[in-house]
Amino acid sequence: MLKVGLGLVSEVGRNLLASGLLRPHTYLDPGSGSYLLQLLIAGLLGAALTVRLYWSRIKAFFVKRFGKGGDDEAE
């Protein structure tokens, strides 16, 4: 899981670097950039979503097992 996550992060990082997002340009037609940026970051954001989902399940599991007055952690 972690390996997949790291792989995705580094792939996105490579994409961003290769795309030259940090270079300045002068002409502006904003539609395609908004479109392509989403494709570049989709993997990362999707992975973050999955991690959050699993993390909340893991937390719920432990709170259920060991938590008594677990309101603080369960927040």
Next chain:
Amino acid sequence: MLIAHREAGLDLALGDNAYKIIRPQSLEFISYPYEWCPSQLKDAALTTLEIQEQALAKGLWLKDASAFNIQFRRGRPLLIDTLSFAQRPPGEPWPAYRQFCQHFLAPLALMTLVDVRLGRLVRLDVDGVPLDLASRLLPRRSWLNFGLAVHLHLHARAQRRYADTAVEQRRAGRSMSDQGVLGLVQSLRGAVQRLKWQKQATPWGDYEQQHGYAGPDHEAKRRIVSDFLVASAPAQVWDLGANIGSFSRLASDRGIPTVAFDLDPDAVEANYRQVRERRESNLLPLLMDLANPSPSIGWSNAERDSLLARAPVEAVMALALVHHLCIGNNVPLAGLAEFMARLGKWLIVEWVPKQDPQVQRLLRNREDVFPDYDQAHFEAEFGRHFDLRQQQPIGGSGRVLYLMANRAPWTG
């Protein structure tokens, strides 16, 4: 979250390709994003994202994310563009991503991280704040906020980088999974939620005391305004210069839909927070500079109405306002009376004499070039347009409240 509608007959169709005709519930008042305080813009943004997420669960999405598609009704934001929903083609990125960032995320970030007055930028660009402009204006530390770094800063750079690109070529077969779109929406939500506008000097709760709403004259004024509201029994009220809405609530708590306009973003924010806390359904606080009210803007100057184009309203309240406009902004009494006559049928207006300490404060550092600013001229000028039905002095303050009725036939 979505405006209610009924199906209407197909006979209303403009062409013969109509499938269904819907008739949405009508709204009492249309407001625009440049008239909202930060929390209103934030609530509108979160509502848009919540609707998008619920739509995604059904295989749909919003094809627009315009802030103008949100209106406040009964104190809560509501999507009014029922036709924004479309089926989501699998693998496609969200077409309204750019619009969401321009209409919501960029102005909210600027208002909360730079200066609340930058909310006005959405009045200049009718399709929201250009992202390269937002990126330039935001402080460097906003790069450390992941959501803002991606959705504003990198987004602006991507727009420039790919400005001249054929998307299909560049795309190289990449697609956007369901998980990816949902992740994008949740990332936007996180970014919006983290943007909180904190008033620097004092906590919100002190606002009322700080602005001197106390004392016997204040009670007397509340009683008279209430009496005038009972006498005129209006169906709607606009309170001009409402501050945090103490007097607006005399109307709205009676069940009268009321719009509370003020120039001060702090006051509008405090007022809106109170609306939310008290779950008030008849009060809409809005930002408005009456010396320069919202103009008609957009294509053909007809997309968004000016304040006057949204008039008339049944009753206008103008309490502790006349001196600000006449002395603070050099508006002649004749001009003010004419303006008020274009706004409403009933007018509850407070006369503030020149010897009043608040007027003296306005005159402290300037020459008194207002020889006609007196009660006789006030009554004469307003008397050209209105019947002066009742007048009541407010305690021993020298101030006087009037209930006036417009002589022009009512067209509301």
